[in-house]
Amino acid sequence: MTPDDWLRKGAALLAAAQIPDPQREARLLWRATPDEDGPTFLAKVEQRAGRVPLSHILGYRDFYKHRFIVTGDVLDPRPDTETLIEAALAHPFARVLDLGTGSGCILLSLLDAQGQATGVGTDISPAALDIARQNSAALQLEERADFVQSDWFEKVTGAFDLIVSNPPYIAAAEMAALQPEVQFYEPRIALTDEADGLTAYRVITQSAPDYLGSGGRLIFEIGPTQGAAVTALMKDAGFADIRVIPDLDGRDRVVAGYFAKTAA
Ligand code: GLN
Numbered sequence: 001m002t003p004d005d006w007l008r009k010g011a012a013l014l015a016a017a018q019i020p021d022p023q024r025e026a027r028l029l030w031r032a033t034p035d036e037d038g039p040t041f042l043a044k045v046e047q048r049a050g051r052v053p054l055s056h057i058l059g060y061r062d063f064y065k066h067r068f069i070v071t072g073d074v075l076d077p078r079p080d081t082e083t084l085i086e087a088a089l090a091h092p093f094a095r096v097l098d099l100g101t102g103s104g105c106i107l108l109s110l111l112d113a114q115g116q117a118t119g120v121g122t123d124i125s126p127a128a129l130d131i132a133r134q135n136s137a138a139l140q141l142e143e144r145a146d147f148v149q150s151d152w153f154e155k156v157t158g159a160f161d162l163i164v165s166n167p168p169y170i171a172a173a174e175m176a177a178l179q180p181e182v183q184f185y186e187p188r189i190a191l192t193d194e195a196d197g198l199t200a201y202r203v204i205t206q207s208a209p210d211y212l213g214s215g216g217r218l219i220f221e222i223g224p225t226q227g228a229a230v231t232a233l234m235k236d237a238g239f240a241d242i243r244v245i246p247d248l249d250g251r252d253r254v255v256a257g258y259f260a261k262t263a264a
Contacts, residue, residue: 001038003030003036006030006036006038006041006042007026007027007030009042010026010029010030010041010042010045011023011025011026013042013045013046013049014026014045014048014049016049017048017049017050017051019048019049025048025054026045028054028058029041029044029045029048029054029057029058032044032057032058032059044057051179051180051181051184051185052181052185053070053076053181053182053185053186055070055076055077056070056071056072056076056185059071061076061077061103061105063077063078063079063081063082063103063105063109064082064085064105064109065109065112065113066105066108066109066112066139068103068104068105068108068135069103069131069134069135069138070103070131071131072185072186072187073125073127073128073130073131073187074102074103074128074131074132074187074190075102075103075166075186075187075190075191076181076182076186077102077103077105079247079248080221080247080248080249080253081105081106081166081221083221083245083246083247083248083253083254084106084164084166084219084220084221084253084254085106085109085110085113087219087245087254087256088110088162088164088217088219089110089113089114091217092114093110093114093117093161093162093217094116094117094118094161095117095118095119095158095159095160095161095162096110096111096114096117096118096119096120096160096161096162096163096164097119097120097121097122097156097160097162097163097164097211098110098119098120098121098122098163098164098165099122099152099153099163099164099165099167099200099204100122100123100124100152100165100166100167100168100190100200101121101122101123101128101129101132101147102123102128102131102132102166102190103128103131103132103135104121104131104132104133104135104136104145104147105135106121106164106166107119107120107121107132107145107164108132108135108136108139108141108145110162110164111141111144111145112139112141117144118144118145118146119144119145119146119160120145120146120147120148120156120158120160121145121146121147121148122147122148122149122150122152122155122156123147123149123150124149124150124151124189125149125187125189125190126149128187128190129147129148129149132147133147152200152203152204152207153203153204153207153210153211156211158211159211159212159213160211160212160216161212161213161215161216161217162216162217162219163204163208163211163212163216163217163218163219164218164219164220165200165204165219165220165221166220166221167193167200167201167204167220167221168189168190168191168192168193168197168200169192169193169197169198169200169201169221169222169223169226170191170192170197170223171192171193171195171196171197172192172193172194172195172196174192174197175188175191175192178191197223197226198226198229198230198233201220201222201226201229201230201233202233204218204220205218205230205233205234205236205237205239206237208237208259209237209238209259209261212259213259214259214260214261215258215259215260216258216259217256217257217258217259218234218239218256218257218258218259219254219255219256220254220255220256221253221254222244222252222253222254222255224251224252224253225252226252226255227244227252227255230255231244231255231257234255234257238259238260238261239257239258239259239260240257240258240259240260241257241258242255242256242257243255243256243257
């Protein structure tokens with residue numbers, strides 16, 4: 001069989017398994033197959049047809065301006081999250097904290113874009129931190145990025161002018177409706193709080209003022225229905241100028257605000 005034959009066969013198998021964009025995915029899997037080895041390619045196609053995330057088979061995901069190593073130990077970086085990156089980069093910052101950093105894609109994208117800044121990424125999962133450190137090394141950001149195992153703020157010290165987080169925000173009751181790629185292959189602790197989806201926002205908004213100077217910013221990724229609830233939590237914690245920002249699909253995706261000491 002020629003490469004084109006293998007590609008056609010792969011795309012047909014992906015299409016039969018209802019994978020969206022089967023041609024594109026077949027192409028990416030072919031490109032990731034050494035020596036144009038047809039059977040190896042087909043093995044990858046079969047994994048994908050079984051709903052293993054494309055990023056887990058390829059070993060990477062492109063996010064914002066870089067390629068990130070991705071495994072089943074971290075949340076797969078999503079294009080939606082670029083909305084948070086853009087909101088954060090709308091103003092300069094010197095020291096950033098990323099709570100629940102996973103692959104490190106948020107912290108590392110921000111540090112790369114803001115050349116003088118330094119930052120800390122936390123995660124409760126040592127396996128996730130291992131991936132984040134690999135990504136930091138690959139992007140040559142080790143001098144400016146520290147990674148700390150921590151349950152939210154537990155092990156965090158020092159002051160920041162920007163705190164960002166894409167926490168687990170899916171309610172326990174919504175987990176069963178997720179795509180199989182997400183439900184069965186992504187780390188459950190990165191997705192859900194096993195409660196109403198708002199637990200992390202409650203914890204983080206309460207403690208964030210202790211780590212932010214006046215005028216410091218807090219920026220969250222949220223699920224599309226959580227804008228009002230997260231805005232209220234931020235208001236109660238002393239944040240001002242709170243904005244809800246939609247993603248490219250027009251769904252609410254980010255909440256951002258400033259900490260104003262006098263308003264607390
Ligand atoms: N956006 C992800 C999803 O809908 C959820 C990520 C998260 O909980 N932080 O699958």
